[in-house]
Amino acid sequence: MLVGGTLTEGFWEAVARHELVRPVCHACGRSFFTPQVACPTCLSEDWAYEPSSGRGRVYSATTVHKAPSPEFTVPFGLGIVDLEEGWSMLAVLVGETLPQQEAAVELTWVEHGGRELPAFREVDG
Amino acid sequence: VNLSDVAIVGVGVTRQEKRSERNSLQVALDAAKLALADAGLPHTAVDGIAARWPGPGGTDLAPGSADWSTLLGVPLRWIGDSYPQGVPALVDAAGAILTGQATTVLITGGQAGVLGGGRVASYTQPGNEFVAPYGAFTAAHFALVAQRHLARFPHARRGAAEIAATIRNTGSANPAAVMSGRGPYTAEDVLEATPVVEPFTLLDLCLASEGGASVVVTTLERARDLPHRPVVVLGAGMEWLRQQYVDPARYDQAWSIGAAAADTAFGQAGIGPQDVDVAQLYDVNSIEVARQFEALGFCGTGEGTDFAADRGIGLDGKLPTCTDGGLLSFSHIGWGAPTLKLAEAVHQVRGTAGDRQVPGAEVAVAAGAGSGAQYYNLALLGRAR
Numbered sequence: 001m002l003v004g005g006t007l008t009e010g011f012w013e014a015v016a017r018h019e020l021v022r023p024v025c026h027a028c029g030r031s032f033f034t035p036q037v038a039c040p041t042c043l044s045e046d047w048a049y050e051p052s053s054g055r056g057r058v059y060s061a062t063t064v065h066k067a068p069s070p071e072f073t074v075p076f077g078l079g080i081v082d083l084e085e086g087w088s089m090l091a092v093l094v095g096e097t098l099p100q101q102e103a104a105v106e107l108t109w110v111e112h113g114g115r116e117l118p119a120f121r122e123v124d125g
Numbered sequence: 126v127n128l129s130d131v132a133i134v135g136v137g138v139t140r141q142e143k144r145s146e147r148n149s150l151q152v153a154l155d156a157a158k159l160a161l162a163d164a165g166l167p168h169t170a171v172d173g174i175a176a177r178w179p180g181p182g183g184t185d186l187a188p189g190s191a192d193w194s195t196l197l198g199v200p201l202r203w204i205g206d207s208y209p210q211g212v213p214a215l216v217d218a219a220g221a222i223l224t225g226q227a228t229t230v231l232i233t234g235g236q237a238g239v240l241g242g243g244r245v246a247s248y249t250q251p252g253n254e255f256v257a258p259y260g261a262f263t264a265a266h267f268a269l270v271a272q273r274h275l276a277r278f279p280h281a282r283r284g285a286a287e288i289a290a291t292i293r294n295t296g297s298a299n300p301a302a303v304m305s306g307r308g309p310y311t312a313e314d315v316l317e318a319t320p321v322v323e324p325f326t327l328l329d330l331c332l333a334s335e336g337g338a339s340v341v342v343t344t345l346e347r348a349r350d351l352p353h354r355p356v357v358v359l360g361a362g363m364e365w366l367r368q369q370y371v372d373p374a375r376y377d378q379a380w381s382i383g384a385a386a387a388d389t390a391f392g393q394a395g396i397g398p399q400d401v402d403v404a405q406l407y408d409v410n411s412i413e414v415a416r417q418f419e420a421l422g423f424c425g426t427g428e429g430t431d432f433a434a435d436r437g438i439g440l441d442g443k444l445p446t447c448t449d450g451g452l453l454s455f456s457h458i459g460w461g462a463p464t465l466k467l468a469e470a471v472h473q474v475r476g477t478a479g480d481r482q483v484p485g486a487e488v489a490v491a492a493g494a495g496s497g498a499q500y501y502n503l504a505l506l507g508r509a510r
Contacts, residue, residue: 062323
């Protein structure tokens with residue numbers, strides 16, 4: 001773990017409540033991710049986790065066919081999602097047909113690799 | 126100070142194999158002995174080292190390179206735990222030499238006794254809390270970059286498969302390659318191989334193997350008294366976009382990584398891409414080779430696969446690339462793999478590459494890392510003027 005402790009536990013506590021949050025800088029108003037000790041735009045340490053709408057767009061998508069370790073079931077979708085609040089994250093993609101690049105997506109929750117994790121599914125949009 | 130006053134005078138590459146009976150320290154030491162013998166230098170000539178400490182033994186104290194002074198039995202004047210090895214270690218060593226901190230620097234590393242058990246190599250599964258839970262691994266990060274490129278330039282998929290087939294066929298003919306004798310491969314073979322992470326199949330992706338690699342670096346002045354034709358550092362450049370494998374690499378930023386480093390390196394060398402005779406690009410996957418042709422200025426964006434096909438990147442081509450078979454077929458030894466690129470570049474430039482020698486090769490590029498890793502580095506190596 002490169003970061004941890006109090007810096008990121010708020011994110012995982014929210015995940016446990018099925019809530020997706022991201023750091024929002026109180027100085028410049030920008031969202032950022034992954035959590036850092038200070039806002040990467042203005043370097044202010046005055047930031048807090050705020051809920052995300054969970055709506056966004058797929059920046060890039062792939063399908064993993066070979067499990068990196070036994071706890072993962074393949075194939076599964078993996079992508080970079082740009083959230084509407086101006087931040088992005090790596091996430092699992094799900095659906096009958098997996099969301100592709102530029103697809104509008106919304107937050108859902110899946111069990112993946114033995115953990116409950118945020119995932120994204122396609123919506124009309 | 127002038128970078129080209131620094132020369133690589135010895136290279137050592139141990140036997141590369143899928144699984145070694147030895148351990149990482151042993152292969153690093155084996156490689157070091159080979160490189161020193163190649164340089165015609167005793168180990169007591171080493172007064173600087175960039176190697177870290179692969180264990181076992183040693184201490185858990187940083188910097189790990191200091192543990193080598195105990196093993197070699199020589200006091201050191203300079204150490205650097207360069208990350209990774211290859212070009213960054215070469216640049217560190219050159220800095221130490223040019224500022225008078227050391228005269229003869231050993232760079233060595235590799236991995237052995239660490240793979241196996243049916244799991245992918247641990248270094249391909251970086252353990253960050255925002256990456257590991259999703260099941261991402263290094264090839265998946267590169268895939269997320271490649272997918273966006275292929276949405277823009279669909280023809281590059283087949284072109285990349287041709288690149289993989291060509292480099293693998295080069296390695297097939299190299300008796301020292303881990304995949305020696307395998308193949309020949311066609312682009313169809315690559316496209317139809319077992320899918321790993323889209324767009325990549327097993328044959329698009331580099332190996333995870335075991336062995337050591339080492340180079341010895343000193344001043345050009347000293348190099349002139351040593352057995353081999355000195356190979357000097359004409360230029361070098363590095364880029365660090367952000368920490369690897371935490372935030373995912375984005376195509377719009379990562380596809381061109383290496384362009385700034387190439388500007389620095391070519392500027393220092395006073396040459397351009399058209400002057401490169403052999404390209405030891407960092408072929409972690411097929412599309413990365415095309416990407417590097419684009420980022421380094423050999424051709425325009427989206428033209429990398431056509432450039433490879435038009436110029437020819439096999440040993441009989443106009444720009445032989447990954448002439449030992451590369452990471453795809455020769456070997457990939459973890460953090461030691463970038464040093465393999467230096468070793469092959471040196472062999473080609475000084476004319477000691479044997480059956481795979483590219484006639485008249487005078488300038489080589491050796492590279493490390495790539496788009497999905499979000500850092501990149503390259504060095505231009507050439508004959509002393």
